[in-house]
Amino acid sequence: MVVQAASRSPLNQFSRFETADVDEAREIVARHFCSHRLERMSSSDRFDARQNRVDGCRVSLNYIRYGADVTIEPGELSEFFLIQIPIAGSARIENGCQSVFSTPKMGAILNPDRHTSMRWHAGCEQMLLQIEQSYMQEIATRMAGRSVGKVRFRPDFNLEKSEGEGWTQALRGVFRAAEEGNSFRTLDQRQQYLEEGLVMSLLNSQPNTISPLLERGDSGAAPAILKRALSLMHERLDEDISLLEICGHAGTTPRNLQIIFKKELGCSPIQYLQRARMKFARHLLLSDNGNHSIAEIADRSGHRHFGRFSVAYKKQFGETPRETKQGRTFG
Known part of the structure; x- marks a missing residue:
């Protein structure tokens, strides 16, 4: 032939x-x-x-x-x-x-x-x-x-x-x-x-x-306050952080930050932070080579209550953290 x-x-x-x-x-x-x-x-x-x-x-x-x-x-x-x-x-x-x-x-x-x-x-x-x-x-x-x-x-x-x-x-x-x-x-x-x-x-x-870490709201045209708030959130996804700390870093009041987030991203600052932490957890689960337990990954992504983390994760992604980890989606 x-x-x-x-x-x-x-x-x-x-x-x-x-x-x-x-x-x-x-x-x-x-x-x-x-x-x-x-x-x-x-x-x-x-x-x-x-x-x-x-x-x-x-x-x-x-x-x-x-x-x-x-x-x-x-x-x-x-x-x-x-x-x-x-x-x-x-x-x-x-x-x-x-x-x-x-x-x-x-x-x-x-x-x-x-x-x-x-x-x-x-x-x-x-x-x-x-x-x-x-x-x-x-x-x-x-x-x-x-x-x-x-x-x-x-x-x-x-x-x-x-x-x-x-x-x-x-x-x-x-x-x-x-x-x-x-x-x-x-x-x-x-x-x-x-x-x-x-x-x-x-x-x-x-x-x-x-991919989960890239699914952010677009802040390209947002005011400087929003950019500073988002920067702090993504730097401290694995740490406990309060709304007042975010406001202090962004240089505004809680009420004004709530208004800016609702207008630009359609959610509150805390809702955005929770979603960002979930996406970070998904990234950790997908990239882990069996070196960490799901509980450890939950803690590394800022989730201190394992039970609530599992429920919220399944609600956001349609599968449990264990299913993501065991599925080894990317080979």
């Missing part, structure tokens, strides 16, 4: 190799990603491997095909996230305990701290975005406004939903800009902003362990 690759692949002028030799393909791809096992699953189809790649400051753009039906097993990626967007064919991706059947309608996100194995079927061609794990953590921390645990994404990335479709269109635009020489040439501040925007939009588009 002979599989014809696309006549012109993405990043065509940035070819790193093109080979019919499995060992050569494995060796060169490993230089750019990590050591892995690469094996052909059939001798009847044509092994026709190619990688195109261009490096940025903290991310890289890639195009890869193997032509033939192959298995790839890198284990844990450790140092980077890898977002895979098929442009032809299909692949079966295992990342941790989750499996994704990847097609041009369904991408995959490989979390670096989860064991990965893949089977790329004959004719599979993919665009890949490689993001340094440390950079993802840095951007996530800045977006959340506080330190966060390990970032972990839901591996199945639906490219037909509006968020996934919009992000993929943006990624294709970045590929085109690189091909046209408008990006990934000079690693300057403009390039840094491009990469930062791409990573930020991914964190906003695909469910991940810090």
Whole structure:
């Protein structure tokens, strides 16, 4: 069986190799990603491997095909996230305990701290975005406004939903800009902003362990009083804090703060604080690796009464804290 690759692949002028030799393909791809096992699953189809790649400051753009039906097993990626967007064919991706059947309608996100194995079927061609794990953590921390645990994404990335479709269109635009020489040439501040925007939009588009921390009311146009109040709340989600302390930090009276919160966010300051603490608790449950009990997580998110915490958590999220922790939604 002979599989014809696309006549012109993405990043065509940035070819790193093109080979019919499995060992050569494995060796060169490993230089750019990590050591892995690469094996052909059939001798009847044509092994026709190619990688195109261009490096940025903290991310890289890639195009890869193997032509033939192959298995790839890198284990844990450790140092980077890898977002895979098929442009032809299909692949079966295992990342941790989750499996994704990847097609041009369904991408995959490989979390670096989860064991990965893949089977790329004959004719599979993919665009890949490689993001340094440390950079993802840095951007996530800045977006959340506080330190966060390990970032972990839901591996199945639906490219037909509006968020996934919009992000993929943006990624294709970045590929085109690189091909046209408008990006990934000079690693300057403009390039840094491009990469930062791409990573930020991914964190906003695909469910991940810090998603609960990003679901804040928009205070962009709010008065300075509201901004100061929100800043203190999010800095002290794990601490006991009174309405008077919030007012003192914000420089206003309780009545005025109540009016501002109702007008701008549709709730009282204490209601907002309770919801923010619940979202922080959900983040901790999703990102915990079995190191903390649910009671400890409740306390770390500012909840001092475990029974009331469990009831309120289920009311807000539709599942118990234990179900969130055991479900391991993100692999």
